[in-house]
Amino acid sequence: MDQRVKEAIIQAVASEPFARTLKMELVSLEYGHSVVEMTYDPAVANNIYERAHGGVIYSLIDEAFQAAAQTCGTVAVALNVNVTYVTSPDPHIRLRAEAHEVSQTKKTASYDIKVTDQEHQVIATCQALAYRTGKPIPFL
Secondary structure (H helix, E strand, O other): OOHHHHHHHHHHHHHOHHHHHOOOEEEEEEOOEEEEEEEOOHHHHEOOOOOEOHHHHHHHHHHHHHHHHHHHOEEEEEEEEEEEEOOOOOOOOEEEEEEEEEEEOOOEEEEEEEEEEOOOOEEEEEEEEEEEEEEEOOOO
């Protein structure tokens, strides 16, 4: 992976307001692969049942997907995202979303993404498809 692309993605994620709000951290980035972590804080991320809101789990998935999909150096956007929620995490536990590119064409790329907790328990799984626009990432 081009080192300039890698550094640009790392900086973009670090300065992204939404990721900062949820205290997401990009902890690993390679071509077609990323790992994003956050601590589940029930004070800001609970649903009406006092469990983790699906939106916060999806947000972690989407951040890992977004980072991995940009590693080709061009803008990639989501075409389809299919999430299966397996279980709700315990409060204040560290969550990890790991995205792996499984196939690519000139215009699309497919990703498997898994969210686990610090005990390696699966919280959610995801299959996602990105559209590659061919335009260079603007923050490069």
